[in-house]
Amino acid sequence: MKIIQITYTLCSGGAERFVVNLSNELVERGHEVVVCMLRDEKIERYNFNRPLLSPKVIFHSMNFGKGMSLSMMRQTVKFVKNENPDIVHCHLNTLPFIFPLIFRKKIKIVHTIHSLADKDCKGKLQYYLNKKVYSSRRVNAVAISDICKESYVKFYGNNSVRLIFNGSPNAETTDSLSDVENDISRMGRGKVFIHISKYYPLKNQRMLIEAFNKLNEEDVDFSLVVVGNHFDEPDQGLFLKEMACEKIHFVGMKLNVGDYLACADAFCLTSDYEGLPISLLEALSAGVTPICTPVGGIPDVVTDGVTGYLSAGMTVDDYCDAVKRFIASPIDRELLKKYFLDNYSMTKCARQYEQLYNEIVDK
Numbered sequence: 001m002k003i004i005q006i007t008y009t010l011c012s013g014g015a016e017r018f019v020v021n022l023s024n025e026l027v028e029r030g031h032e033v034v035v036c037m038l039r040d041e042k043i044e045r046y047n048f049n050r051p052l053l054s055p056k057v058i059f060h061s062m063n064f065g066k067g068m069s070l071s072m073m074r075q076t077v078k079f080v081k082n083e084n085p086d087i088v089h090c091h092l093n094t095l096p097f098i099f100p101l102i103f104r105k106k107i108k109i110v111h112t113i114h115s116l117a118d119k120d121c122k123g124k125l126q127y128y129l130n131k132k133v134y135s136s137r138r139v140n141a142v143a144i145s146d147i148c149k150e151s152y153v154k155f156y157g158n159n160s161v162r163l164i165f166n167g168s169p170n171a172e173t174t175d176s177l178s179d180v181e182n183d184i185s186r187m188g189r190g191k192v193f194i195h196i197s198k199y200y201p202l203k204n205q206r207m208l209i210e211a212f213n214k215l216n217e218e219d220v221d222f223s224l225v226v227v228g229n230h231f232d233e234p235d236q237g238l239f240l241k242e243m244a245c246e247k248i249h250f251v252g253m254k255l256n257v258g259d260y261l262a263c264a265d266a267f268c269l270t271s272d273y274e275g276l277p278i279s280l281l282e283a284l285s286a287g288v289t290p291i292c293t294p295v296g297g298i299p300d301v302v303t304d305g306v307t308g309y310l311s312a313g314m315t316v317d318d319y320c321d322a323v324k325r326f327i328a329s330p331i332d333r334e335l336l337k338k339y340f341l342d343n344y345s346m347t348k349c350a351r352q353y354e355q356l357y358n359e360i361v362d363k
Contacts, residue, residue, distance in 0.1 A: 281340065
């Protein structure tokens with residue numbers, strides 16, 4: 001089967017990492033996979049996850065700038081027609097770029113909504129267009145968690161959506177592991193906590209920093225390692241770096257996230273909302289206990305006190321309490337690894353997408 005995966009970029013986001021992981025798994029399962037990136041490949045930040053793409057996966061960039069135009073639509077449609085795939089799989093808000101193809105019955109289209117439906121849809125016009133093509137099943141919508149599915153049904157007023165939980169490969173260590181271990185050992189005593197994300201207001205990283213500052217004031221021993229970029233930029237996350245206590249360490253963007261997870265005791269996420277974060281699944285694959293806010297698809301994955309810890313609410317005190325409960329009662333790493341393999345492996349996820357592809361190709 002020939003499959004085109006369409007994404008805006010291959011930047012450091014979770015949805016972009018998912019596109020890479022799914023493409024790699026599908027090509028290993030014998031499919032021909034093309035990743036079509038819409039944005040300009042010459043812009044470095046758009047290519048963060050590209051080195052992780054299997055050499056067996058064909059990569060193509062449309063080299064578009066920002067925004068959306070009829071010219072961009074025509075070029076994307078022409079590319080897809082020339083490739084003549086069995087499946088076109090769109091991610092995030094890329095569906096408008098292939099809109100004319102939706103009405104060609106020969107073209108089979110899947111659209112994974114990586115967030116809550118109302119957050120994913122941009123504007124009234126797209127809402128009405130989406131609602132029409134989803135209800136007609138010309139586009140096969142996929143939700144990545146129970147709450148994302150519920151938001152789709154409520155927002156679009158129909159249940160024509162497939163639930164396929166996100167998956168992830170196991171987080172792997174690299175030859176840099178010993179260097180990372182040495183770096184983290186020099187950071188201090190106590191449990192090692194890790195946060196993996198670029199600066200992004202919806203990740204509510206201010207609360208994360210305030211919570212660990214408060215724990216520091218209470219003389220709790222810990223090291224918090226923040227892996228991600230934009231924390232050195234004045235108009236973005238620099239203010240968080242400047243307000244952070246000495247036990248909080250910003251290490252920048254890293255490709256070898258598996259090395260950092262191998263050294264961590266707990267994974268921290270304080271988001272205002274989420275779909276089903278890939279970073280959470282990577283942490284589980286490494287046996288790292290998640291400590292998260294109870295938003296989006298996170299409660300679908302994390303059962304408080306069993307497969308991680310959820311804060312009771314969205315305040316600094318709520319999150320500090322969850323951290324303290326983890327310190328008092330850590331969860332066995334091997335239990336978390338087994339839970340991940342049983343439920344959220346990329347192999348299991350890819351098989352479900354493969355089943356969906358086969359169903360709609362055979363129609």
